[in-house]
Amino acid sequence: AQSVAQPEDQVNVAEGNPLTVKCTYSVSGNPYLFWYVQYPNRGLQFLLKYITGDNLVKGSYGFEAEFNKSQTSFHLKKPSALVSDSALYFCAVRYLNTDKLIFGTGTRLQVFP
Amino acid sequence: GAVVSQHPSRVICKSGTSVKIECRSLDFQATTMFWYRQFPKKSLMLMATSNEGSKATYEQGVEKDKFLINHASLTLSTLTVTSAHPEDSSFYICSAIGDRDHGYTFGSGTRLTVV
Numbered sequence A: 001a002q003s004v005a006q007p008e009d010q011v012n013v014a015e016g017n018p019l020t021v022k023c024t025y026s027v028s029g030n031p032y033l034f035w036y037v038q039y040p041n042r043g044l045q046f047l048l049k050y051i052t053g054d055n056l057v058k059g060s061y062g063f064e065a066e067f068n069k070s071q072t073s074f075h076l077k078k079p080s081a082l083v084s085d086s087a088l089y090f091c092a093v094r095y096l097n098t099d100k101l102i103f104g105t106g107t108r109l110q111v112f113p
Numbered sequence B: 001g002a003v004v005s006q007h008p009s010r011v012i013c014k015s016g017t018s019v020k021i022e023c024r025s026l027d028f029q030a031t032t033m034f035w036y037r038q039f040p041k042k043s044l045m046l047m048a049t050s051n052e053g054s055k056a057t058y059e060q061g062v063e064k065d066k067f068l069i070n071h072a073s074l075t076l077s078t079l080t081v082t083s084a085h086p087e088d089s090s091f092y093i094c095s096a097i098g099d100r101d102h103g104y105t106f107g108s109g110t111r112l113t114v115v
Helices: none
Strands: A003-005 A010-014 A019-021 A024-026 A033-038 A044-050 A056-058 A064-068 A073-078 A087-094 A101-103 A107-112 B004-007 B010-013 B019-025 B032-038 B044-051 B067-073 B076-081 B090-097 B104-106 B110-114
Touching: A003 A087, A003 A101, A010 A019, A019 A107, A024 A073, A033 A064, A033 A073, A044 A056, A044 A064, A044 A073, A044 B104, A073 A087, A101 B044, B004 B090, B010 B019, B019 B032, B019 B090, B019 B110, B032 B067, B032 B076, B044 B067, B076 B090
Parallel strands: A010 A107, B010 B110
Antiparallel strands: A003 A024, A019 A073, A033 A044, A033 A087, A056 A064, A064 A073, A087 A101, A087 A107, B004 B019, B019 B076, B032 B044, B032 B090, B067 B076, B090 B104, B090 B110
16 A cells, blocks of 8 residues: 655754655555645645656755655755744655545654754 | 635634535646645545545545535535534645646645534
8 A cells, every 4th residue: 555654753953954854655656755844724835746757856945855765765855954944744645546645644843043 | 836725714613513615726727626634733634535527535434424525616626514513623625636747736724613
């Protein structure tokens, strides 16, 4: 079955430091992977996706993610964190050959000044 | 880019009443929309897939008669929570497939509180 796991409930990082939010996946076939961000009482905003091609995907707001097939991971990264990056981050995978998205449990990122 | 408008953003209703939430694609046609429910500090749970002109497809465990979904046009899907109870209080989010860049656009969500 298609699924994603986010092992960390919360990640804390100081402003200016690099950040990583982890995601591992379990899929049948080629994965379609996504990262979304959610601010309080808001919907989800698209950050980036991986479908095929380069393993390093660059997205919105300076975020990037690396698709690692051997480790079945798709970690979200940013070289220098901003306080405004503090939010809830979701990894998602498209379910089999449908258009449904299955989400991870979310990771709260807290960036301290 | 693609925009999905969701209304209302917040609603408080009494137990036993029904509440309708609207999800509109503003600048694209959405043949498929999705409804999610988000519990506090939890992930999004897919409730159903809404298809224009046909019956919605509900996920296992979601009560069809309680959460009525209508997708009458290519730009509008509605979720009606019928005979609402306090345990239905939650954050409901819709999404639509439209933008080719990433395929999924989300509404801003509706905070439902049943008192």
